[in-house]
Amino acid sequence: MNALPILGAGGWGTALAVGAARNGKDVTLWARRPELVAELQQKRVNADYLPGVTLPDSIRLTSNLEEAVRGADFALIVVPSVGVPPLLEQLPRALGVVLCAKGLAPDGGQLSVLARQIGFARVAVLSGPNLASEIGRGLPAATVVASTDQALALAVQSALMSPALRVYTSSDEVGVELGGVLKNVMALAAGLVDGLELGDNAKAALITRGLREMRRYLLALGAQEDTVYGLSGLGDLFATATSPLSRNRAAGEAIARGQHPSHGGQVVEGLRTAGLLDAWATAHGHDLPIVRAVARVASGEWTLDAGIASLMERDAKAEEYG
Structure with a gap:
């Protein structure tokens, strides 16, 4: 059985490692900080990122990147988006890479595109409504792995599929990757609605129009429309916009x-x-009003009242579905 390296010991990386190990996979969990590795080896609990979930004894832990990926066909890259480019630079180019961060490259582009520019020929993305604490506890969930390399997608599916986690495959890398990216902004907006106590009507309207905005963005970048309404689009949006477990x-x-x-x-x-999406929309002439409001409120450029007004005082129009 091939080794399964999981690079990144935050909540999501740890949850994936625990789930795969419980299912009998040969898992190595890599953390950048040696002190975190030492703590995990001693306590077998990632108290800072996934409290209450015991790491199976079969999970190997290391801060040595070369050791982590030795003999592996592919690795799951489960670090924050800002950490993906420097980590990729350190990996052998023959390795398949599965990008699990729901963020953008430094230039606002796709991390999958950046990975290929760096020299990786085998690239996949993993996304879906996957709250780490629930995955770590073994609650039922589903996710989707997308790649233009069908063999890589099927290998990842085989490695992660378990009685508690259904793994679907897709060829729509663009849609799966960017759906996971944009839903984080919509979840921030949903949190603003909750924090301001604007009510369930407002939140329902926000999620509905947010999905429409996601569709507009994804199709502009070449995604397939069906993906918008799949696990990495509507599914992830629903989970992160409504769950108290969602950090966004x-x-x-x-x-x-x-x-x-x-x-x-x-x-x-x-x-x-x-901020990256707002800059992209402005530069390319796309209308992403919720993204704009969230970006400018979060940066302090707009007040909360100005952000609400920017959405509620838009010109009257017909609701569009197609």
């Missing part, structure tokens, strides 16, 4: 209440993504 939703709620938008020291991808 919690960050939006904190901003609305005048608090710092931290989430237990974990990266809130939507905060960085909102």
Whole structure:
């Protein structure tokens, strides 16, 4: 059985490692910090990122990247988006890479495109409504792995599929990757609605129009329309916009209440993504009003009242479905 390296010991990386190990896979979990590896080896619990979930004894732990990927066909890259480019630079180009971060490259482009520019021929993306604490506890869930390399997608499916996690495959890398990216901004917006106590009507309208905005963005980048309504689009949007476990939703709620938008020291991808997407929309003439409002409120450029007004005072129009 081939080794399964999982590079990144945050909540999501740890949850994936635990689930795969429980299913009998040969898992190595890599963390950048040796002190975290030492703590995990001693306590077998990732108290900072996935509390209450015991790491199976079969999971090997290391901070040595070369050791982590030795003999592997592919690796799951489960670090925050800002950490993906430097990590990719250190990996052998023959390795298949499965990108699990729901964020953008430094230039606002796709991480999968950047990976190929760096020299990786075998690239996949993993996304879906996957709240780490639920995956770690073994609750039922589903995810989707997308790649133009069908053999790689099937290999990832085989490695991660379990009685608790259904893994679907897709060839739509663009849609799967960017759906996971944009839903973080919509979850921030949902958190703002919750923090301001604007009500369920407002939140339902936001999620509905947010899905429409996601569709507009994904199709502009070449995604397949069906993907918008799949696990990495509507599914992930629903989970992260409504769940108290969503760090992006919690960050939006904190901003609305005048608090710092931290989430237990974990990266809130939507905060960085909102600014990058707003800049992209402005540069390319695309109308992404929710993205614009979130980006400018989060940056302090707009007040909360100005952000709400930007959405509620738009010109009257017919609702469009197609």
